[in-house]
Amino acid sequence: MKIICVGRNYADHAKELKNDLPTAPVLFMKPKGALLLPNKPLYYPDFTNDLHYECEVVVRICKNGKFVQEKFANKYYTEVTLGIDFTARDMQREQQKKGLPWEIAKAFDGSAAIGSFVALSETMQIGALSFRLDINGTTVQEGNTTDMIFSVDKVIAYSTQYFTINIGDMLFTGTPAGVGPVNKGDKLEGYLMGEKVLEVEVK
Ligand code: MG
Numbered sequence: 001m002k003i004i005c006v007g008r009n010y011a012d013h014a015k016e017l018k019n020d021l022p023t024a025p026v027l028f029m030k031p032k033g034a035l036l037l038p039n040k041p042l043y044y045p046d047f048t049n050d051l052h053y054e055c056e057v058v059v060r061i062c063k064n065g066k067f068v069q070e071k072f073a074n075k076y077y078t079e080v081t082l083g084i085d086f087t088a089r090d091m092q093r094e095q096q097k098k099g100l101p102w103e104i105a106k107a108f109d110g111s112a113a114i115g116s117f118v119a120l121s122e123t124m125q126i127g128a129l130s131f132r133l134d135i136n137g138t139t140v141q142e143g144n145t146t147d148m149i150f151s152v153d154k155v156i157a158y159s160t161q162y163f164t165i166n167i168g169d170m171l172f173t174g175t176p177a178g179v180g181p182v183n184k185g186d187k188l189e190g191y192l193m194g195e196k197v198l199e200v201e202v203k
Helices: 011-016 070-076 089-098 152-159
Strands: 003-007 026-030 051-053 055-061 077-085 112-114 130-135 138-144 170-172 187-192 195-201
Touching: 003 152, 026 152, 055 130, 055 138, 055 187, 070 152, 077 130, 077 170, 077 187, 077 195, 112 170, 112 195, 152 170
Parallel strands: 003 170
Antiparallel strands: 003 026, 055 077, 055 170, 077 112, 130 138, 130 187, 187 195
């Protein structure tokens, strides 16, 4: 099982981190050990002083695939939730400055928190999902999948040119603007179409 993540998939977030808009999906991966299951706490890692939240829509892959065409990509997922792409922003900036890979800043144990999955339906369409993240009861991020630069289907088509996707893989689809630091004791709550699906405490 692997976790495929998309970076810079919302224009307003790319701008807030002073990144150019991508012309193809920016992909990176997290290993299985990065997965933080629903309602498990995240222990603030010792190696960072600037741990950030990035709230993202997550889809679970339900079918093995390679070279998936965009028009068939919607057959490869039926469920959706919210996740947090936890990022050691200080380390990520260091790595980027040196032109080095991001994994130590983004793929560490517990860095991919997920909520409870919900079935997609007429009223839960992948291209029109509103979501938000509250920290300690205050909304810090709001987004809608309609604002993605690359749709989920485009990302699946693109990534399966390089990587086979397997049942149980997760796809983190990128974060809207409003990312920021978390602190020990914070309670993160993610709402998808107004329903709470995710809760993570930072300890
Ligand atoms: Mg992210």
